[in-house]
Amino acid sequence: MKKKGLAAALFISFLFAVFVSFFVLGKGIDNLRSGIIGGLVIIYLVFILFMILYTGNVYKWRKIFFTSYAVAFVIDFVWWTMGDRGHMWLLDSEILYSQAPMCHIVVPMLILPLIFTKEVIFPAAFSSVSFMILLTVVFTIIFGRSFCSWGCFFGGQDELFSSIPSSKRWSINRLHPFIKYFPFAMLAFIVLHSFITMSPTYCFWFCPFKTTSEFIEINSFTRVIQTFIFVSLWAILVILLPILSKKRIQCSFFCPMGAFLSCSSKINLFGISIDKNKCNNCKRCITICPNFAITEESLSKGKVLITCTKCGACLNVCTKNAITLGIRGVKHIYETIEDTSAKSGFWKMFGRDLWDPAVVFIFGIFTIAAIMSSENFINSISRLLKYFIGV
Amino acid sequence: MENKKTKYSSIINRTLMIVSIVLVLFVIPLVFINAKIFEEFLISSGIKNSPNLKDGYLIAEFNDPAGDILLQLPHVTIYDNARNTLDIRNFSVKKVAFNSLSGVGIDARLNVCIEFDGKQPNPFDFKNGFSFPVIHFYLKTPGTQKTQIMSDKAANVNFDEGGWNYQVIIDGMHEQARVFDNTGKFLFNGLGLYVKFEYEKGYKGKQNHITKTIITAGLPLELIGDPVYGKWKYYIVTGLLDVKNPSMLYQPREDSSNVFDYVTSDSSSRFEIDSSRRVSLSPLVVNNSDF
Numbered sequence: 220m221k222k223k224g225l226a227a228a229l230f231i232s233f234l235f236a237v238f239v240s241f242f243v244l245g246k247g248i249d250n251l252r253s254g255i256i257g258g259l260v261i262i263y264l265v266f267i268l269f270m271i272l273y274t275g276n277v278y279k280w281r282k283i284f285f286t287s288y289a290v291a292f293v294i295d296f297v298w299w300t301m302g303d304r305g306h307m308w309l310l311d312s313e314i315l316y317s318q319a320p321m322c323h324i325v326v327p328m329l330i331l332p333l334i335f336t337k338e339v340i341f342p343a344a345f346s347s348v349s350f351m352i353l354l355t356v357v358f359t360i361i362f363g364r365s366f367c368s369w370g371c372f373f374g375g376q377d378e379l380f381s382s383i384p385s386s387k388r389w390s391i392n393r394l395h396p397f398i399k400y401f402p403f404a405m406l407a408f409i410v411l412h413s414f415i416t417m418s419p420t421y422c423f424w425f426c427p428f429k430t431t432s433e434f435i436e437i438n439s440f441t442r443v444i445q446t447f448i449f450v451s452l453w454a455i456l457v458i459l460l461p462i463l464s465k466k467r468i469q470c471s472f473f474c475p476m477g478a479f480l481s482c483s484s485k486i487n488l489f490g491i492s493i494d495k496n497k498c499n500n501c502k503r504c505i506t507i508c509p510n511f512a513i514t515e516e517s518l519s520k521g522k523v524l525i526t527c528t529k530c531g532a533c534l535n536v537c538t539k540n541a542i543t544l545g546i547r548g549v550k551h552i553y554e555t556i557e558d559t560s561a562k563s564g565f566w567k568m569f570g571r572d573l574w575d576p577a578v579v580f581i582f583g584i585f586t587i588a589a590i591m592s593s594e595n596f597i598n599s600i601s602r603l604l605k606y607f608i609g610v
Numbered sequence: 611m612e613n614k615k616t617k618y619s620s621i622i623n624r625t626l627m628i629v630s631i632v633l634v635l636f637v638i639p640l641v642f643i644n645a646k647i648f649e650e651f652l653i654s655s656g657i658k659n660s661p662n663l664k665d666g667y668l669i670a671e672f673n674d675p676a677g678d679i680l681l682q683l684p685h686v687t688i689y690d691n692a693r694n695t696l697d698i699r700n701f702s703v704k705k706v707a708f709n710s711l712s713g714v715g716i717d718a719r720l721n722v723c724i725e726f727d728g729k730q731p732n733p734f735d736f737k738n739g740f741s742f743p744v745i746h747f748y749l750k751t752p753g754t755q756k757t758q759i760m761s762d763k764a765a766n767v768n769f770d771e772g773g774w775n776y777q778v779i780i781d782g783m784h785e786q787a788r789v790f791d792n793t794g795k796f797l798f799n800g801l802g803l804y805v806k807f808e809y810e811k812g813y814k815g816k817q818n819h820i821t822k823t824i825i826t827a828g829l830p831l832e833l834i835g836d837p838v839y840g841k842w843k844y845y846i847v848t849g850l851l852d853v854k855n856p857s858m859l860y861q862p863r864e865d866s867s868n869v870f871d872y873v874t875s876d877s878s879s880r881f882e883i884d885s886s887r888r889v890s891l892s893p894l895v896v897n898n899s900d901f
Contacts, residue, residue: 238639242642311711311802312663312802312804314711315662315663315708315711315802316662316663316664316804317659317660317662317664332660333657337655337656337657337658338657338658338659338660339657339658339659339660340660340709342659342660342662342709345649345652345653345658345659346649348659349645349648349649349652350645350648350649352648352652353641353645353648357638357641361633361634361638417660417709418709418710488626488629488630488633489630546623546626546627546630574627576627576630579627579630579631579634580630580634582634583630583633583634583638586634586638587638590642
């Protein structure tokens with residue numbers, strides 16, 4: 220994405236601040252302390268959006284937000300379980316009474332039971348389940364798989380560890396077809412098995428992120444095996460392999476929600492397009508893409524694969540500006556307008572900066588991500604301040 | 611021709627751009643704000659949570675008045691603020707089905723729920739979150755021989771008739787309810803013992819003080835039988851004594867009284883306690899023969 224002018228960046232950031240304040244502060248500020256923390260969080264989020272627009276570096280500033288969101292989520296959630304409740308166990312009673320915290324990864328597992336039996340098989344409160352389904356539907360239709368790089372509070376862990384090393388130790392740019400289709404096979408298995416057993420299979424057996432959130436009370440040998448499996452998967456898929464490869468291995472290959480959202484990538488409004496005429500085939504985009512969404516074959520066709528999460532890595536690495544984020548099926552809408560108004564005055568420049576699908580995309584998705592993350596940011600900062608400074 | 615194509619393409623571009631702006635600026639916020647409508651739509655479509663313990667089939671429910679505790683608590687520090695712990699306010703029996711914790715199939719159980727006012731104190735820091743009371747729950751299922759007589763020293767009661775075949779004891783120490791037969795022989799443990807606190811909702815939904823304590827004990831339906839069929843009788847008392855597993859909780863009085871509160875049906879009259887003899891109680895009768 221091309222960098223925006225100061226006026227446009229400030230205007231959009233202001234609009235965003237109004238939007239987010241409405242939702243964040245509207246939830247209720249109990250006292251001056253939480254008001255100040257809420258205000259600081261809004262300033263942080265506005266600053267991130269401003270920097271994305273003003274510098275045009277979507278990948279860098281999105282990554283800062285996304286990884287900090289993941290850290291804030293872990294601090295907030297684990298502190299709640301360990302500090303307030305005394306343990307990280309999801310108790311049998313909470314499962315039996317449908318009081319488990321809801322998570323978006325569950326959504327694909329709910330589909331078949333919902334259609335055929337009209338039952339929600341995840342043991343969470345009905346309101347949480349319905350909201351998560353709604354969120355997924357809205358996200359999917361409008362933004363496709365972008366949730367994986369903007370709104371997923373678990374995906375940030377994968378990205379955090381993949382960002383730690385300065386260089387790759389293990390280069391895996393080309394995938395064997397079996398590996399390429401593994402996430403979809405995994406999705407099919409999880410969805411079918413969940414339907415047959417009428418229980419969320421991935422949550423009971425495979426979810427690596429239970430290690431940093433909440434896991435089922437270990438009160439039987441089966442639970443010991445389950446715990447061993449998900450802790451091992453977390454160590455391998457979320458820490459070890461991302462560090463070695465600088466790729467988001469868990470998100471790319473093992474997450475059923477990721478594969479599920481990939482299937483919808485053809486129908487959503489926004490997408491990445493590659494201009495073959497501008498591309499000099501340097502293949503930097505293939506190397507940097509953390510989700511294996513650009514291959515040599517797809518590059519030669521001027522397309523990205525459906526696994527693209529619109530993280531912005533390819534946008535910023537392309538020196539020829541051949542890769543653009545725009546409205547799917549519409550070529551170079553931004554450039555068409557730019558060509559006709561490039562040498563215009565302030566207001567036309569301002570209008571050109573706003574009349575960009577990438578800006579609409581970033582504004583929309585970042586607003587949702589900001590609303591979702593704000594509570595975790597506020598709670599984690601609040602807890603840290605209380606613990607270390609006593610304020 | 612080329613001009614027409616460019617013009618046509620430009621119209622599509624602008625239309626899609628306007629659509630995307632409308633979606634982002636108006637539709638998404640409206641979706642968030644009106645999420646409740648979607649929830650109501652799902653409910654109206656017949657979608658519900660998988661069977662869980664909340665949605666049990668209510669077999670019987672009896673309310674009990676506040677402040678009808680029969681005995682005075684001993685004047686010992688640990689019993690301070692413990693009066694509510696012995697005063698039953700509501701007793702209900704539910705048949706519940708739920709998705710098995712093993713992840714395969716549906717399990718069923720009989721849930722016995724006893725409700726008290728306020729928070730149960732836990733001076734002994736028992737695992738279940740309450741130190742008092744010891745709850746005695748008696749059950750008479752259809753088809754039991756009437757020659758069997760049951761009286762209980764712990765509760766110091768006689769029953770109006772014989773044939774009571776299960777005694778269930780619930781306390782704060784044991785992880786499960788314990789089920790005994792009419793001779794006092796231990797039969798099996800229950801399935802889960804849960805203590806739930808209900809809070810008064812304060813400003814902006816904040817939880818204020820605890821208004822209710824609900825103790826729920828699960829019993830295996832396959833062993834107890836299915837309470838939706840036939841005439842079942844229930845009888846429930848609270849006390850401080852568990853003679854099946856004597857503890858230091860309560861030193862029995864000379865008159866051996868241990869019934870601090872009991873649940874009675876509306877039709878039966880209240881009795882006056884008489885320390886010279888055992889108490890005779892009328893059971894709670896639930897006739898489900900119509901099922």
